[in-house]
Amino acid sequence: MKNPPTPSNEAERLKELHSLKLLDNLPDEDLDLITKLATDICGTEISLVTLIDSDTQVFKSKFGIKVEQTSRDVAFCAHAINTPDKMLIVNDATQDERFKNNPLVREDPNIAFYAGMPLSTKEGLALGTLCVLDSKPKVLSASQIESLKSLAKLVERLFESHRKSLDLEKIHEQLKLHKDQTEEVAYTIAHDLKNPLDSIQGFLELLQYESHTSLGEEAREYIEYAKQSTQKMTSLIYEILAFAKVTSQCDKKEKVDVEVVIQNIIDLNLPIIRSENIEIEFGKLPIINTSKISFSSVLRNLIGNAIKYRSKERPLKVKISIKDKLDEWLIEVSDNGKGVEERNLEKIFKPFYKENKINTDGVGMGLATCKKIILNLGGKIWVDSEFGQGSKFSFTMPK
Structure with missing residues (x-):
């Protein structure tokens, strides 16, 4: 058995895989429909959407098999991701030097046939594959190969939609944080302004009460204007406080x-x-x-x-x-x-x-x-x- 080589962009590939959080939510109903369709089209016993992590091959979607993952060093798909734009086809694994001694070939599920199309990002990072497997040697027709490639493109689009969904979640969180901070600032400013205005209002009323004997009519008129202005400002602050509290x-x-x-x-x-x-x-x-x-x-x-x-x-x-x-x-x-x-x-x-x-x-x-x-x-x-x-x-x- 030949161990799969490590892609030259492995660090970048793993970073992208983990940033998309595709390993966090298993399984996926949309992908399950695609794996079932892949089996029907290619006439195989098993079909998978796989993700290749640092040490494991994880099945994001599966049809015809019960296990959830395998070791990366025995994964056919770990070989496939080294050619992101090319489908890996193994018509008879029992005769292929890379795989004939592989435990997945010699033991359950006794893989004899494999065809896997890498699932790549727009940057060319292969995260895993859409693959079909069978316990008997097999040759796919040109039509079946093209259909499998088309289904793989559909999976890639679902991954890209998932990426956009994550981006929108980040933007939503940032907007919410900004909104909360803005409301907190508005509330703090309004609250801090209210106390001195209340004091000014009190002093004006005291001055107005004591001014009848010491100040003329014009001075009392100015005091009344000042009182009205502080009352308006106080009303404004109360309105801002009420507005800021609406979260x-x-x-x-x-x-x-x-x-x-x-x-x-x-x-x-x-x-x-x-x-x-x-x-x-x-x-x-x-x-x-x-x-x-x-x-x-x-x-x-x-x-x-x-x-x-x-x-x-x-x-x-x-x-x-x-x-x-x-x-x-x-x-x-x-x-x-x-x-x-x-x-x-x-x-x-x-x-x-x-x-x-x-x-x-x-x-x-x-x-x-x-x-x-x-x-x-x-x-x-x-x-x-x-x-x-x-x-x-x-x-x-x-x-």
Whole structure:
């Protein structure tokens, strides 16, 4: 028996094999279909997708044999990988000087015939083979050889798809790390700014209280301006803190009674709803499985915005509906308020954007937070609006 030679690029080949993690997940159902097809086409007892590691030959997929691996020094495929672009065919192993004393020939599975096409990367690194074996000598037809080569190309493409999947996982992890770090920085900065602003607010109120006898009207006016500015800044910081706390890890999901959530929001806004004759309409709504805190936050923002930006020309009417879309819920919140100008429809979901710059209420983080929550829950959110007539905010949530 002749031991298989070691490829000249062995170190690079092994590094590639291990980086693809093909040895980590055995077996592979897609490859099992290919090995079965290879046996049918070539009329052999056994077919394998093999991976050649430093000391072992591992069967990534197998048909017609029970063992999971063999030693590399007896592996036919360890010979085949030395010619990455050429199929190794042994028509009668019992008469071949390289293999006739091989234990796999003399003993079970008594290999007499072998044909193996190396499985190579784009860089020409042969990681293993797609091979067929039989216990009787055999000669493949030209058509069978070409079919086996085509199947090997298909295996190589599956390996390349696996590589791309690993690359995407790495990118996802990097993006998640960057996202988490960005949120942590935003949270830290906002938290650190809040304390000194609270102190400034306190000192301004103290100064305003004691200034009636020592400062004139103009000075008191300046103090009031400063107080309003610090109040706005404090509101902004609280909004940033709320936005930063919305992480990609959603709250625990539970059964949520949407009607109860809406009724709670109505109760919170009851004084203005009664004084302004606001009508909030919703019919029989389903119980959905989602994050109650996140879902409630989105609805509270959308209903609150409808109230805040209502038209002065007519009483506000808000309609809430939920539609069953097979694998997701479609939630719609419609109103007959001021509406949004078409040129601003994409802008309103950006942080700090305010449709009405004159309106001093809020800091423009509400819809940005809604979008972040919905994306984290696996849905999407959008708006349809006619300026002067009203808006319809729609968002989806996976079931």
